[in-house]
Amino acid sequence: MIRILLADDQHLVREALAALLGLEPDIEVVGQVGRGDEVAGAVARLHPDVVLLDIEMPGRDGLTAAAELTGVRVIILTTFGRPGYLRRAMDAGVAGYVVKDARAGELADAVRRVHAGERVFDRKLSAASLSAGTNPLTSRERDVLRAANEGGTVADIARRLYLSDGTVRNYLSSAIGKLGARNRAEAARAAESKGWL
Structure with a gap:
């Protein structure tokens, strides 16, 4: 079983994701948190294989939370398909970046691939990130x-x-x-x- 921790500040979205992923025979949602500053503690307690993180959460944003995690694979799952966010996610060491309008099957596939050691990034966003260039700001x-x-x-x-x-x-x-x-x-x-x- 692939053990998943969900981190999203919207309770309804978290519950829906847990229900969808729970239908997969090889995926188990072992925990849920609604704040970015709760992620590291939940990872230490629950020992998930993969963490699905939203970007905009209270306490700490998902990109900052991702950069603080070690020994776990991270997928950013967000509404915000901004090229700069993808670049920051890659700098934080995340293994995947999926936008929330992806199909449930695509998300489950991304979880499996990331768990297997692959990196999975939204194709359209990757192209936009390359064309936008790097962040020029200090x-x-x-x-x-x-x-x-x-x-x-x-x-x-x-x-x-x-x-x-x-x-x-x-x-x-x-x-x-x-x-x-x-x-x-x-x-x-x-x-x-x-x-x-």
Whole structure:
């Protein structure tokens, strides 16, 4: 049996996935969690073979949770088919990336293949990721753009991130230039749409 841990913040989605995968003769769902910061503890307790992780969850996002796991194969299962997310997932060492509009049989097949040691990535998203290129933003530029996206003045952002006003302006200017945007709001939207934030 392939032992699965499901991590998704939407209870109904988690239950539906558990029911669908439970119909497979060689797959057993051994646990479910609704928060990203519960994943590592559940893996330590339940010893699953494969973890299915959503990206956007409270406590910790799925990509961060995936990067913290060792000794278990991880598949990102998400609604968000953004090229940057795929790149970040690959950097986090995940073995698969499947979008939620896949058929149940495709998901079960992905679980089996990942369990067998293969890597499984959505083909359309892989092509889009290659054409989008790599994320040009530094980690600090991403932090500043995320904070700018939440609103507030340069001074507010500087206080929140423990930076000087001038440093925040420099990071914003650099990010805006790299993304070919006209202002910080447009830069944040562009980076978010590609999955770079």
